[in-house]
Amino acid sequence: MGTERFDALREQVRGQVIESDDPEYDEARLVFNGMVDRRPAAVLRVSQVADVMAAIRYAHGLGLDLALRGGGHSAPGFGTVDGGLVLDFSARRGVRVDPARRTARVEAGATWADFNHATHAFGLASTGGIIGSTGVAGLTLGGGIGYLARKYGLACDNLVSADVVLADGSFVTASEAENADLFWALRGGSGNFGAVTSFEFQLHPVDMVHVGLIFYDAAHGVQAGAAYREWIASQPEEMGAFYGFHQGPPVPFLPEEWHGRPIAVVGGMWTGNVDEGPAHWQPMLDAAPVLGSMFAPMPYPALNIMFDGLNGIPGLQGYWKADFLRTLSDDALRVAVEYAPGIPTPHSANHFYPIDGAVQRVAPEATAFAHRDVGFSPAIAGQWPDASENESNIAWVRSYWSALHEYSEPGGYLNFQDADDLPRIEATLGSNYARLAEVKAKYDPDNFFHVNQNIKPASVTQAAPAAPTLPPEAAPTA
Structure with a gap:
């Protein structure tokens, strides 16, 4: 089923592209917050990194808004968007532990329950959330408070590297050794800089x-x-x-x-x-x-x-x-x-x-x-x-x-x-906001990744596309 609008995308991906006339659509468009009731043009259930690269090029070329959904826990519902394309990573939940190096490589759809189940088999853990169904991706990119933070730091402090698909569809790895400025920005700057397809974490002895x-x-x-x-x-x-x-x-x-x-x-x-x-x-x-x-x-x-x-x-x-x-x-x-x-x-x-x-x-x-x-x-x-x-x-x-x-x-x-809270973004990111805006301008100058707590590129003088708002009953009052 589906429309001709997304036929070209279907030819480029292995994952399922779901549109409004597909029987799975109403389930596929849901996010954790029941207050969020948006109707994307299509949802792509990501099968592999190649799907992400193709979908980003496709959406960028057509000027479609793009939403990234890992665990789907975003309170504002940033894992979906009206009229745009959703990349749903929920099928990509693999966790590979290297017990010798005490590291874990985690796919973007994994939850902290997935992560902890895999690492606990080796008597290891890293700082995660308070709720097991919270996504690893969103929590880490926003900082990552958890029970282990006093001992081992935030989730983002334990990030060793990340694989990222940028706004032009290219694939890079970010770490202290490669694309260090991007790696810096990912650790607390949220999903503003690209689609992270996997995370590598440092692990610690916790049983x-x-x-x-x-x-x-x-x-x-x-x-x-x-x-x-x-x-x-x-x-x-x-x-x-x-x-x-x-x-x-x-x-x-x-x-x-x-x-x-x-x-x-x-x-x-x-x-x-x-x-x-x-x-x-x-x-x-x-x-x-x-x-x-x-x-x-x-x-x-x-x-x-x-x-x-x-x-x-x-x-x-x-x-x-x-x-x-x-x-x-x-x-x-x-x-x-x-x-x-x-x-x-x-x-x-x-x-x-x-x-x-x-x-x-x-x-x-x-x-x-x-x-x-x-x-x-x-x-x-x-x-x-x-x-x-x-x-x-x-x-x-x-x-x-x-x-x-x-x-x-x-x-x-x-x-x-x-x-x-989007108008508070500069205060939220504090003394690092200006540097984040510069990194944004380098990796996403058109503000393609804007369905988030958005950082505008430093070079942008006109208003960037607005992030989705809550339904009318939840809109801010004067």
Whole structure:
């Protein structure tokens, strides 16, 4: 089936080209965020790198917008685009581990669950996300916060090389030795510079870890949060844990009367000697009255997928906001406690991730991720199933973010931002924005890769094509 418009592309690729009259179209056009309902002209299910090269030349030649979809988790829905071509990498999920070199080569459609499953067989890991279904590609290109960041740095800090198809359809490898400026830009500059078809990561010895979850009444959130602030700063870098606010999840170690009620939580893992784990968690058990807790040694991949049943469900309506905090101050904690009763659903979360340890030992100019001197990355992730509640839930996220923003630093973590954060892109990329714009001008002077948190080429004076926006109900208000 299909139209003559894409017949020439079909002749050049091995992957399936899906158009609106194909039976697979409605499934093929979906992304993780159910709020995003776009209709691309075609979706190419990528089979191999040659498909990517051909498709980019084809789309560029016809002036088609191009969207790149790895895991599909982008909150703004940048993995699809109205009227354009989507390169869907979901079938390209291979992970090849070299245990002798402690590296892994990962295809662009792999998730962190795929990655961790492959590397754990060798007792190895690298910094990944909090949700297993998150794509390796998007998270790494935006920086890559995870449980292992305090010990081993961000995901982008562990990137050794990347294979990239540029806007003219040519193929290059980016590393410290080859195309070093492109390699620099990929580590935090998102998908602005090309289509990355594979990533090579440095791995580290991580096997069994001691996992902890501690729940408190959200009303005690300032007390518990202040204790967490001091505790995480004093802990060895083997401790990776976030602080946050949720609706109480339906788990057996939380009393049923607290299911669905606002709670504060500390969650994460101790990656040192498993037997030492309980002693390291004890200060947070003493920090405030505990509603429930869970501690257990488990394989690292098990922690990475632990929250997928709540936060990793495709099709939920979603809206996100983010900032950076110099410190998790009592003022910021009071704002969090004030807004905790409005958390929309058990699928939603407000987390504060520590930015310290190995992350801060990397110079701000060493990679495109410049914010190496902040203390925490807050994420306000609203997710809910009912589209009729979009207006009220989006309003809660925005109001919370606005109140927290008073205590925040300029910019915010790119991977936690939504489509209406695009005007903040210079602050988001901070001191590295001008250099990123120069690299963009070198590798993508026409701004072909613009369906993203877009960096305009330094040489472009006219307005670049706009990134897709959220549906009308999610559009920014004055």
